[in-house]
Amino acid sequence: MVEIRTVGVVGAGQMGGGIAHVAALAGYEVALYDVSLELATKGIAKIAANLERQVAGDKISASDRDAALARLKPADGVGALASVDLVIEAATEKEEVKRRIFQQICPILKPDAILASNTSSISITRLASGTDRPERFLGIHFMNPVPVMKLVELVRGIATDDAVFEASKAFALRLGKTLTVSEDFPGFIVNRVLMPMINEAIYTLHEGVGTIESIDTSMKLGANHPMGPFQLADFIGLDTCLSIMQVLHDGLADSKYRPCPLLVKYVEAGWLGRKAGRGFYDYRGETPVPTR
Ligand SMILES: CC(=O)CC(=O)SCCNC(=O)CCNC(=O)[C@H](O)C(C)(C)COP(=O)(O)OP(=O)(O)OC[C@H]1O[C@@H](n2cnc3c(N)ncnc32)[C@H](O)[C@@H]1OP(=O)(O)O
């Protein structure tokens, strides 16, 4: 069986940071790579703050935190990925961005390194075909926030080796996650179900059926969701939500997946949700205020 000891994470945003966080806590040496050393270093500072939250909440000890931080290194260039056993790509949900990253890193990786994508929706088989290692490529899809959410969806491409799949399974189990396996179709399981719900909430707003607050309250108190659909969309990132809807719409060729024009407008405005300070809510004040 292939053994994973060291991990590289590409993309130091909310998901890459979360993946690096849980991998370091589980004992893996982790290199965190982004377009600049500055962004990778910023990502590690965010992880330190989230580890601190877990110490404050008695979820981990101060020595667990220190040990995890000692295992995390910001990468100064792709060379830092040359010795890792597993790379998890968690960059922006755009196929061309991911393809460019794979072209850039594949020549540097060990020939037997496993390459995984945390994509929310894009075909694993298609991404794999743009690499030098379709047999050693798969989807390892974490949920946000990674340190809190229990699920990891595993997705094999048409060519994924059994040994690679088993090693990835063992890795995710060592992180304490519960696994589901999805076939490689647009949005896999979670986003095939979740994202049309969020998109429908946006249509419900767009058509004037309810306000942002009334729709969020309805779904929290009426369906027991921990966050309303607008809070959740802002949390995920509206650019990511739109990209996922576009993958569902293109890949399944059914008009029921058409992205709501209001979602498109928010993304075009750069109102991408919490990470941008504004989305369906404005986060720049003391408390979030609905933007319509
Ligand atoms: C788009 C995709 O491809 C797939 C996806 O991920 S879809 C999105 C899936 N995620 C969801 O649906 C999240 C839904 N929301 C929730 O479950 C909850 O609102 C939440 C867990 C995010 C926050 O819960 P909350 O009770 O409102 O907030 P809060 O009290 O601040 O946090 C709960 C706990 O999580 C911890 N936490 C939250 N974010 C954290 C982070 N990034 N790192 C570490 N710990 C974190 C907090 O420290 C807190 O721990 P304690 O209970 O020990 O204090």
Ligand SMILES: NC(=O)C1=CN([C@@H]2O[C@H](COP(=O)(O)OP(=O)(O)OC[C@H]3O[C@@H](n4cnc5c(N)ncnc54)[C@H](OP(=O)(O)O)[C@@H]3O)[C@@H](O)[C@H]2O)C=CC1
């Ligand atoms: N948000 C969510 O709830 C979830 C997202 N995902 C998936 O995880 C992936 C990342 O999402 P998320 O973390 O939310 O997005 P973010 O926007 O928070 O982070 C993406 C990161 O990737 C970086 N990046 C962009 N291009 C490159 C590149 N060429 N090389 C290295 N890094 C790059 C971005 O840098 P810069 O800011 O400079 O562009 C940014 O730091 C996506 O595929 C998404 O679909 C999966 C599960 C849940």
